[in-house]
Amino acid sequence: MTVTENIQNDTTNGTANGTANGKADDTANGTANGTIPDISLALNPSDVESVPGLLKDIASTGNSFVAQEDRASRLQLLAQARQLVRALETPRETMLKNCWGEPGAYCAIAACMTIGVFPELAKDDGSPKKVSDLAKTLNCDEKLLGRLMRHLGTMAVIKETGPNEYKPTNFSTSLTIPVIGDGFPALAGGGMAAVYKFPAWLQKYGFKNPESTTEGPYQYAYDTHHNLFGYLMAHPPLGMQFNHHMGGYRQGRPSWMDPGFFPVEERLAAGADTAEGAALLVDLGGGHGHDINEFRRKHPDAPGRLILQDLPDVLAQITELDGKIERMGHDFLTEQPVKGARAYYMHSVLHDWSDETCLKILGRVKAAMRPGYSKVLINENVIPDAGAGWEATALDMMVMTLLSAEERTEKHWRSLVGRAGLKLVKIWSVENGSESLIECELP
Ligand SMILES: C[S@@+](CC[C@H](N)C(=O)[O-])C[C@H]1O[C@@H](n2cnc3c(N)ncnc32)[C@H](O)[C@@H]1O
Structure with missing residues (x-):
């Protein structure tokens, strides 16, 4: 049956969108200006x-x-x-994929993570497994597991090999790696409600760009006074899972520490103070230390102390860290205790905060810098005026709804750094869609 025949049938039945002529009823949904297109637009391929x-x-x-x-x-x-x-x-298919397919897959992945499905499915070299056997091993309701896995099969998260039988894919097995899998339960437990309730928040607070961290979308959705980080830490294991998720975000992307990006030897190591106690790199809000560990591994001969700073509860979760790296509990809104370091580094930190809070954070760093020596290195997205990459714009939606914050354009970064009383020396970038390194000094 063709699309036109379908519409005609609906018309005959008088059921097409509740109208008799196959057109959407624009008075019924409150847009009485007659601009709603014919439904056939939604039933043919988009382009x-x-x-x-x-x-x-x-x-x-x-x-x-x-x-x-x-x-x-x-x-x-x-x-x-x-x-x-x-x-x-067709637009209808895209609509269902967005409204049901992807959220359904998200829900099923997060549920299967909690049940422990993916490690079990990966066992015995990923040989096909019956839902009934998995349900027994995992002590899980067979009907429930069958429904979850059936949707994951249709969404290609796992592969159906027969009735109620599946094998893993590279994706489902990768979900057993904490930095890849843990984002699902972390955001299901302490993030996504702010995304889904965003339209309601907008309606309540008057369609403004979110800037408040006391009455923002996150506080509205979770009925909390906490910000994202406080809420996650107050609801274990969400904080730990979120920090794993942060570890996954950075994988497989160009790293500023690699050749051809930022000249580490020339601009950081050369000229670094070799005196005892001199600090080379302070990683503020460094989470579990993924970046500073990478720096240690890639530049083992760079002189000076390597210091990882974050909130004490976050540092307490760390299970693996190179022995040369010092852990230092520190709230970056308070005085910076490490004075005159060669570089103060922040990765995915300032995008979590409004301009006003960023100015406070940068102010604390500035006060600790040694003129003519110290640098601030900001590892963040610099969104181009046109042709932005989807990972950067997606992250912008996340920080907007979860933190009332934003990903910034080059113009915005230049203005922010200038307002903080710093000089932007250079923005180092290797490809659109990957984070840049913004190098700043005292003027
Ligand atoms: C988005 S994560 C980035 C973590 C890490 N830099 C990375 O790129 O993987 C932001 C980090 O800021 C930390 N943070 C939040 N508020 C903080 C504060 N007031 N002082 C220090 N760290 C804070 C969080 O605990 C979290 O580890």
């Missing part, structure tokens, strides 16, 4: 004209990828494949 061109692009990029297996052509091919899916999907 069928682009399909031939996209297929050609995909073939050509696909050849480059097969020949080189390089990051750039992989990312380009992925973007083109997404465009093709979107062009072929």
Whole structure:
């Protein structure tokens, strides 16, 4: 049956969207201006004209990828494949994928993480397993598990191998790695409500860009006085899981510590004070120390102390840290105890806060800096004026709803750094969509 026949049938039944003519009823949903398009728009592929061109692009990029297996052509091919899916999907299908498919998969993944499904599924080299056997081993309701796994099968999170039988995929097995899997329960338990309740918050507070951290979307959704970090820490194991999630975010992306990004030897190690007690790098809000550990591993000969700072409860969760790295409980809104370090480093910290709070954090750092020697290194997204990458804009939605904060453009960073009384020396970047390193000094 064609799309037109479908519409005609609905019209005959008088059931198409509650109207007799197959058109949406614009008085019923409160938009009486007659601008609602005909339903056929939603039932045909979104952009069928682009399909031939996209297929050609995909073939050509696909050849480059097969020949080189390089990051750039992989990312380009992925973007083109997404465009093709979107062009072929009807708006109705996209709507259901967004409203049901993805949230349903999120729900099933988080539930299966809690039940312990993925490690069990990965056992015996990932051989196919019956839901009934898994349910017995995991002491879980068989019907429930079957329903969760059935949806995960249709969403390609796991692979169906027969009736009520599945095997893992690389993705489902990767979910057994805490830095990959733990974001699901962390955000299910202490994040997503702020996303889903955002429209209601906007309605209540008058459609303004969120800036309040006492009456923001997060406080509204969780009925709490805490900010995201306080709430997660007050609800174990969410804090620990969230910090693992942060460890996953940074994986597989260009790192400023690698050759071809920021010249670590020339701009940091060279000229660093070698006197006893001199600090090379202070990682503020460094979480579990993923970055400073990486620095230690990649630049083992750089002279000076390496200091990881975060709230004491966060530092107490750390299970693995290079012996040379010092842990120091510190609230970055208070006086910086390490004076005159070569560099004060912050990764994914300032994007969690409003400009006003960032100015306080930077003010504390500035007061500890040694003129002509110390640097501030800010590792964050610098969103271009046009052509932003989806990971950066997605993170912007997260920090907007969870923290009343934002990802910043270059103009915004320059203004913020200037207002903090610092000089922006250079923004080091290697590709659009990955974080940059913003190098600042005292003027
Ligand atoms: C988004 S996480 C980034 C962690 C780490 N820099 C990374 O990139 O993986 C922000 C960090 O800021 C820490 N934090 C929040 N408020 C803080 C405060 N007042 N003082 C110090 N650290 C704080 C959190 O505990 C968390 O580890």
